[in-house]
Amino acid sequence: MYAINKFINIRKDAIFENGTCVYQNEDEGFSAFMKKVYKERGLAYPKFYKMDDLCKLAFMAADLLLEGDNEKDIALLLSNREASLDTDLKHQQTIQDAAAYFPSPSVFVYTLPNITIGEISIRHGLKSESAFFIADRFPAERMQQYAEYLLNSQKAQKVLCGWVHFMNGEYRADFYLVDSRGLLTHTMEHINEITK
Amino acid sequence: MEALKQELKERIIEVLNLEDITPSDIQDTDALFGDGLGLDSIDALELIVLLDKEYGIKLADPKQGKEIFQSVETMAAFIAENRTKL
Numbered sequence: 001m002y003a004i005n006k007f008i009n010i011r012k013d014a015i016f017e018n019g020t021c022v023y024q025n026e027d028e029g030f031s032a033f034m035k036k037v038y039k040e041r042g043l044a045y046p047k048f049y050k051m052d053d054l055c056k057l058a059f060m061a062a063d064l065l066l067e068g069d070n071e072k073d074i075a076l077l078l079s080n081r082e083a084s085l086d087t088d089l090k091h092q093q094t095i096q097d098a099a100a101y102f103p104s105p106s107v108f109v110y111t112l113p114n115i116t117i118g119e120i121s122i123r124h125g126l127k128s129e130s131a132f133f134i135a136d137r138f139p140a141e142r143m144q145q146y147a148e149y150l151l152n153s154q155k156a157q158k159v160l161c162g163w164v165h166f167m168n169g170e171y172r173a174d175f176y177l178v179d180s181r182g183l184l185t186h187t188m189e190h191i192n193e194i195t196k
Numbered sequence: 197m198e199a200l201k202q203e204l205k206e207r208i209i210e211v212l213n214l215e216d217i218t219p220s221d222i223q224d225t226d227a228l229f230g231d232g233l234g235l236d237s238i239d240a241l242e243l244i245v246l247l248d249k250e251y252g253i254k255l256a257d258p259k260q261g262k263e264i265f266q267s268v269e270t271m272a273a274f275i276a277e278n279r280t281k282l
Binding site: 035046049050102103104105106109 | 211212213214215234238239241242245248249
């Protein structure tokens with residue numbers, strides 16, 4: 001039986017680590033809230049400011065989840081409902097008008113959801129298995145089975161699983177780390193509780 | 197030319213999301229890539245779009261970028277000579 005080593009939930013009003021509030025949002029918008037957390041954590045990673053909102057969310061959830069973890073063989077399994085639609089629409093606005101056709105390269109590079117996995121991998125030096133699933137809701141059972149397959153087959157030592165949603169300023173992230181031992185048993189009941 | 201350099205610094209900071217950097221932090225001859233501002237290949241593409249969008253300059257040969265984007269000073273000189281938008 002595997003375990004959930006740690007979990008992070010990012011909501012509009014706060015960030016929680018293993019269910020305990022670690023950062024409170026003082027009614028700020030997403031960018032201001034993430035910038036505040038970035039500063040308070042003393043991060044020195046200027047590329048963070050160039051990321052789109054979906055990547056900033058995934059980056060911050062992963063940074064909190066993997067803090068102090070030196071393992072490099074961590075598979076990444078993420079999911080959401082709308083892929084990169086929020087940024088896709090921003091890109092579309094730049095190519096809408098033929099007379100003012102100026103697509104932004106720095107927006108365009110984020111028009112794929114699995115770029116979130118890329119940003120996390122670069123930040124933490126991971127060259128591991130990964131997948132991004134588009135689903136109406138968090139595919140808990142598939143994630144559980146896939147994570148255990150990766151661990152059983154020695155394709156990864158740990159597995160980061162997560163739901164990362166950003167659309168029109170609405171956002172949430174639920175990330176958890178599956179390990180050989182830890183806080184909670186890796187059961188559907190606990191996965192559903194973390195991602196409900 | 198000084199006004200153009202100042203405008204360029206402001207535009208670069210804005211379009212490249214250079215957080216915590218102000219125009220006064222960028223010297224006219226500072227290297228934009230490498231050890232200078234540390235810009236990357238996507239930033240270079242964004243600067244090419246900036247030239248087109250704001251100054252009406254289309255780079256016919258991307259290799260020109262290496263010379264043009266050395267610093268704010270080289271960018272300003274190129275824009276002053278080739279701009280089609282005022």
